Amino acid sequence: xxxxxxxxxxxxxxxxxxxxxxxxxxxxxxxxxxxxxxxxxxxxxxxxxxxxxxxxxxxxxxxxxxxxxxxxxxxxxxxxxxxxxxxxxxxxxxxxxxxxxxxxxxxxxxxxx
Ligand SMILES: [Zn+2]
Numbered sequence: 639x640x641x642x643x644x645x646x647x648x649x650x651x652x653x654x655x656x657x658x659x660x661x662x663x664x665x666x667x668x669x670x671x672x673x674x675x676x677x678x679x680x681x682x683x684x685x686x687x688x689x690x691x692x693x694x695x696x697x698x699x700x701x702x703x704x705x706x707x708x709x710x711x712x713x714x715x716x717x718x719x720x721x722x723x724x725x726x727x728x729x730x731x732x733x734x735x736x737x738x739x740x741x742x743x744x745x746x747x748x749x750x751x
Contacts, residue, residue: 642657645676
């Protein structure tokens, strides 16, 4: 679904127009002040949307239903799952710092016992 965005020359705010049909004609204007002097901008809405949805799915409580904050193994499981979802962006650095954090945590908890 194409989304067109226009920036108002007057108030600089963005207005998005969603086209339900490709043949639909839009009358670009500022939705904030009604000004018709607007510039077309390349929309990033679609990208942002999928990012948002991914975050939402990550924050889905059902994914954390087995999380026990006091159990390092349980935390590790959930973190690995999150690492997988964000694997592309976080890469090996994340894996490494995670391993580090977890080994430190394990060391502390083994000292206790
Ligand atoms: Zn405006």
